[in-house]
Amino acid sequence: MxxxxxxxxxxxxxxxxxxxxxxxxxxxxxxxxxxxxxxxxxxxxxxxxxxxxxxxxxxxxxxxxxxxxxxxxxxxxxxxxxxxxxxxxxxxxxxxxxxxxxxxxxxxxxxxxxxxxxxxxxxxxxxxxxxxxxxxxxxxxxxxxxxxxxxxxxxxxxxxxxxxxxxxxxxxxxxxxxxxxxxxxxxxxxxxxxxxxxxxxxxxxxxxxxxxxxxxxxxxxxxxxxxxxxxxxxxxxxxxxxxxxxxxxxxxxxxxxxxxxxxxxxxxxxTDEYSIERDAMSTKQVSVLVMILVATLLPIAALVVGQIYKSDCPIQSWIPQWMTVFGAVGIGVFGTAFTILLISFKCCGEDSHIGGCITNCFVCLLAFFYFSWLIAGSVWVFGVRPSVQYDKRIPENYCQENLYKFAFGLLITQYSLIAIALCIGTSACLFIFCVD
Ligand SMILES: [Zn+2]
Structure with a gap:
């Protein structure tokens, strides 16, 4: 300008x-x-x-x-x-x-x-x-x-x-x-x-x-x-x-x-700066969109597994439901974020920060839901961990093996990602603090 x-x-x-x-x-x-x-x-x-x-x-x-x-x-x-x-x-x-x-x-x-x-x-x-x-x-x-x-x-x-x-x-x-x-x-x-x-x-x-x-x-x-x-x-x-x-x-x-x-x-x-900023950002924008697409694969997998084995976990019937909801919400959130970002990158040009702003609101909502649901999932999945077995002939504490292991792995993955994010965030803060 x-x-x-x-x-x-x-x-x-x-x-x-x-x-x-x-x-x-x-x-x-x-x-x-x-x-x-x-x-x-x-x-x-x-x-x-x-x-x-x-x-x-x-x-x-x-x-x-x-x-x-x-x-x-x-x-x-x-x-x-x-x-x-x-x-x-x-x-x-x-x-x-x-x-x-x-x-x-x-x-x-x-x-x-x-x-x-x-x-x-x-x-x-x-x-x-x-x-x-x-x-x-x-x-x-x-x-x-x-x-x-x-x-x-x-x-x-x-x-x-x-x-x-x-x-x-x-x-x-x-x-x-x-x-x-x-x-x-x-x-x-x-x-x-x-x-x-x-x-x-x-x-x-x-x-x-x-x-x-x-x-x-x-x-x-x-x-x-x-x-x-x-x-x-x-x-x-x-x-x-x-x-x-x-x-x-x-x-x-x-x-x-x-x-x-x-x-x-x-x-x-x-506006020239318009074109310049857009050009300079385009690789970044594409990377963000690709990352969202890749991240969507996890909720899709959770939804599919949750639906396939929805009646195969009598020991804790909430486990397949937890997977289904996790998958559906994840797909919805990532899909919406992807659409908003795509539109703002393509149409709003210099106003591409609009996309960022809307996305921030979504991230807050998503984070709130995600933590609540993560805790619920942990209670249901880890709670039956000592007694769960994969033999269908003993229905009292049976859970389909793929379903349970997937849910277990999904929780561990999420906790690991949170730990990594915290480490990176802390290091960044310390670095900024030291530099200052
Ligand atoms: Zn000048």
Whole structure:
């Protein structure tokens, strides 16, 4: 969520104001800063969504863009679509957001302008290009850089622009980078190989823009190389821009381009930390669900054995009933916990703590029942231990051997688990106490 204290937010807002970025396209609740102060180094540098790795935009600040939440919900965008970037200029970024999609060459914008592949880009490549690497998106061939002087402190900054998007996994064609790094034997991104840096598609609606990423760096006052003037629509004195490329592939990657970026657009909104937390938790979530499933096997076995031998224990008729109730309640509790967790993990996203809260209530109820029933079971099973025998011909103290031994084993197992849990809990408390 927005940590509005970070200086990057202030500078970014000033920059957006200076280019008259419409407030209607903003969604400040989902702003997020990935600068080195705001995004802890303990967090991952790259994450995987739907089998595709993407790189966290370390050092960048997101100014969220409004998205069509109904469409996102319909297509499960936040949980199943890939995260990618599109380096561009601030003008093209705005056009993309206004059109709510990245447009293809030859498309006609809402202002009647036909989009063309910019000079210097490979012709006939009529695709929308994105990348899972922030480094590649920020390449000078794609992302425009601006000089911006803050009205707040009169300092000069360099600002680069990249769009952050979600993209439908089955819509992309993965291809190598096209800025000539292979030829120069350079690796562009430390996380993603050159061969997989570029994604292209002709499916316009398969990309949802949800953030405008700005890379804000303090600038040496004397070094204005690489930067050229921006159109002077707004407070033109504040910035200059570098020529950029947009949606298309540069014919000569090292040659600087002037001219506009083709409008490509889309809009979106979302929370990034949303995706990050979900991605980071997914393995944990799956482990929890698997553990619940495995744990359910014990009550299922108890229920089955209790039912099979329900009339085979005249010495203590409560033993099969104890097993049956233990099994039924166990299945019910684990089944409910599993369902609640699954729903909260899948649907609630960042609110996955809701699942944890509900589960805590269940755990309390379960623990109360469990201890009461464990004590009752112990009385019934251990109480007949000295006199029980397994010969059906002597019905007075007979109990079916499998039933009794299973019940006995079940009790011992439970006491052992409790002892282990207590040992671990005590050790943890002692450890914390000693460390403190
Ligand atoms: Zn920050």
């Amino acid at each position: 927005a940590t509005s204290e970070c200086e990057k937010f202030r500078i970014g807002r000033e920059f957006l104001e200076s280019v008259a970025w419409p407030s209607q396209l903003r969604k400040p609740a989902h702003d997020r800063c990935y600068c080195y102060q705001c995004y802890p180094s303990s967090h991952p540098d790259a994450l995987t969504v739907a089998g595709y790795k993407y790189v966290i935009p370390h050092g960048w600040t997101r100014f969220a863009v409004s998205v069509d939440s109904d469409i996102c919900e319909l297509h499960n965008v936040w949980s199943t679509w890939l995260i990618c970037y599109h380096g561009t200029s601030i003008e093209s970024a705005r056009s993309c957001v206004e059109h709510r999609q990245l447009l293809l060459p030859n498309d006609i914008t809402m202002y009647g302008k036909k989009l063309e592949i910019p000079k210097g880009h490979i012709p006939k490549e009529n695709y929308i290009f994105t990348t899972p690497s922030i480094t590649y998106a920020a390449h000078q061939a794609y992302a425009r850089a601006y000089h911006f002087r803050s009205p707040h402190d009169s300092r000069l900054y360099t600002i680069k622009v990249v769009l952050q998007c979600r993209q439908k996994p089955d819509s992309i064609i993965v291809q190598p980078e096209t800025v000539g790094a292979q030829v120069r034997m350079q690796r562009i991104c430390t996380h993603i190989p050159n061969e997989e840096l570029e994604w292209k598609t002709q499916h316009r609606s398969s990309v949802v823009i949800y953030g405008l990423l700005l890379q804000i760096k303090k600038c040496d006052e004397n070094d204005t190389s690489n930067l050229t003037s921006l159109p002077s629509s707004s407070s033109a004195t504040h910035y200059n821009s570098i020529p950029t490329i947009s949606n298309t592939i540069p014919r000569d990657p090292l040659k600087k381009l002037s001219g506009t970026v083709s409008p490509i657009s889309m809009s979106i909104d979302s």
